Amino acid sequence: LATVEEATAAxxxxxxxxxxxxxxxxxxxxxxxxxxxxxxxxxGSAAVVAALAEAAPQSFGELFAATGRAFAEAxxxxxxxxxxIALRRVSRSAGDASELSADAWPELLAVxxxxxxxxxxxxxxxxTILDALEGSRAALAEAPAGADPLALARDGAxxxxxxxxxxxxxAGRASWQGERTRGAPDPGAELWAAMTRALAAAPx
Amino acid sequence: xxxFLNEPADFVDETLAGIVAAHSGLxxxxxxxxxxxxxxxxxxxxxxxxxxxGSGHLPVFLGYVGEGLCSAAAVGNVFSSPSVETxxxxxxxxxxxAGVLYLYGNYGGDVMNFDxxxxxxxxxxxxxxxxxxxxxxxxxPAAEAERRRGVAGMVFAYKLAGAAAAAGSSLAEVAxxxxxxxxxxxxxxxxxxxxxxxxTGVPTFELDEGEMEIGxxxxxxxxxxxxxxxxxxxxxxxxxxxxxxxAVPGAPLAVMVNSLGSTSLEELYIVYGSIAAEVAALGFEVxxxxxxxxxxxxxxxxxxxxxxxxxxxxxxxxxxxxxxPFFCEHGSELGHG
Numbered sequence: 059l060a061t062v063e064e065a066t067a068a069x070x071x072x073x074x075x076x077x078x079x080x081x082x083x084x085x086x087x088x089x090x091x092x093x094x095x096x097x098x099x100x101x102g103s104a105a106v107v108a109a110l111a112e113a114a115p116q117s118f119g120e121l122f123a124a125t126g127r128a129f130a131e132a133x134x135x136x137x138x139x140x141x142x143i144a145l146r147r148v149s150r151s152a153g154d155a156s157e158l159s160a161d162a163w164p165e166l167l168a169v170x171x172x173x174x175x176x177x178x179x180x181x182x183x184x185x186t187i188l189d190a191l192e193g194s195r196a197a198l199a200e201a202p203a204g205a206d207p208l209a210l211a212r213d214g215a216x217x218x219x220x221x222x223x224x225x226x227x228x229a230g231r232a233s234w235q236g237e238r239t240r241g242a243p244d245p246g247a248e249l250w251a252a253m254t255r256a257l258a259a260a261p262x
Numbered sequence: 263x264x265x266f267l268n269e270p271a272d273f274v275d276e277t278l279a280g281i282v283a284a285h286s287g288l289x290x291x292x293x294x295x296x297x298x299x300x301x302x303x304x305x306x307x308x309x310x311x312x313x314x315x316g317s318g319h320l321p322v323f324l325g326y327v328g329e330g331l332c333s334a335a336a337v338g339n340v341f342s343s344p345s346v347e348t349x350x351x352x353x354x355x356x357x358x359x360a361g362v363l364y365l366y367g368n369y370g371g372d373v374m375n376f377d378x379x380x381x382x383x384x385x386x387x388x389x390x391x392x393x394x395x396x397x398x399x400x401x402x403p404a405a406e407a408e409r410r411r412g413v414a415g416m417v418f419a420y421k422l423a424g425a426a427a428a429a430g431s432s433l434a435e436v437a438x439x440x441x442x443x444x445x446x447x448x449x450x451x452x453x454x455x456x457x458x459x460x461x462t463g464v465p466t467f468e469l470d471e472g473e474m475e476i477g478x479x480x481x482x483x484x485x486x487x488x489x490x491x492x493x494x495x496x497x498x499x500x501x502x503x504x505x506x507x508x509a510v511p512g513a514p515l516a517v518m519v520n521s522l523g524s525t526s527l528e529e530l531y532i533v534y535g536s537i538a539a540e541v542a543a544l545g546f547e548v549x550x551x552x553x554x555x556x557x558x559x560x561x562x563x564x565x566x567x568x569x570x571x572x573x574x575x576x577x578x579x580x581x582x583x584x585x586x587p588f589f590c591e592h593g594s595e596l597g598h599g
Binding site: 127130132173178 | 339341342374
């Protein structure tokens, strides 16, 4: 995903895939939350695909801004809003660059993590999407030379999402369920795991 | 769903297009079609006021963009927050170098996005201050008043802060007026029927025939209790007692009786008769009265009561001239407005 054109194509393909998994997220979220993650994923993914087709971003800043805005405006859930805010902040960090080197990605993930922590009021280890994002960030930051970054991001996210399943949710709507969340997948963390899976599988 | 629509997905953008076609004092920002600004947007040295939130509440929010009121509104989709970018753009459009006040109702997504926009713009040297309106007494107990949502009381905050900005006050002064307005405003609503969301065709809540929801929110949020529909007199007196319980003792009141959408002016006036009697019985003097559609939930049925406890300064700011396509104050003599 070195150029903005490659990244736009990969994101479009990945979100088309993710949108097809909306029902799974509705079910996951219905277990521990209110189930609206299904609409967030379905409507949000479709909105981003449409926005990117129309916008044809010329820089990574434009790509992240258009993605975040379309995803957030598609529905009123807190998750959608946090994704929108995080991507607005990431877009500012990426700026006018039309190419990104591999070492930019863990830094951009760190920006997203810090923004969601600040605005969403959750911390790492509280069983949220943050843990999966951190899994990807850490895997990319420690990347061995020559490794496929998308595969690393995916493996880091999937492992982190699995590692937090035994925990009790301490933040977000799932935390209202307390003990009952032990053993249940966190819908937000699973969302990022699915996103990285779809990105890694997207045609290069 | 019986609504006048073209494409449901275009509900917000077509609403905005109609508004700027009808009213030359308002225009869309050329860079962001979800920013509505008054004409002219910015005045050098004058504090700007940006409000915003989800669509579906007209005249809130953009109806209070005008002279002596707000400078711009950031418009979200129906019942959804405006994006961070839209808020940033609205802020830049109205900045006259004296800073910008963010004045809006307390809803999670809006707070997140306005706060993020404020931080991003602050990094570029644009100064903002934020005052949240938290007038809905049904949405949290008095001990947790900062958690309460903002409803029709936003209109009083716009009017008072807008008058202060028009008078050339500094950002700190305008924010202080807005804080005073918000802290002295209390509201509560009663719902009789839902609105239907134009994009999905789904009603916002369900209520059986012969029931009413006391303390309903402006998106149809559950209130305090669901009771058999009572007489207008009982409803008016009950609302007056609940809302006046937190009014400033001895202060003259500005009173707003607001239709949540489809409830008729006739009904509002019927209820007002009982409100006026109850407010007087509680020992308050009513100085100004506002009756009509000020903050709605599209065609939701029901009404809300808002009281603002006045003092000399707020009384003068409330009477100062203001004008938007949806709200007009001629600078009239004090008295029943």
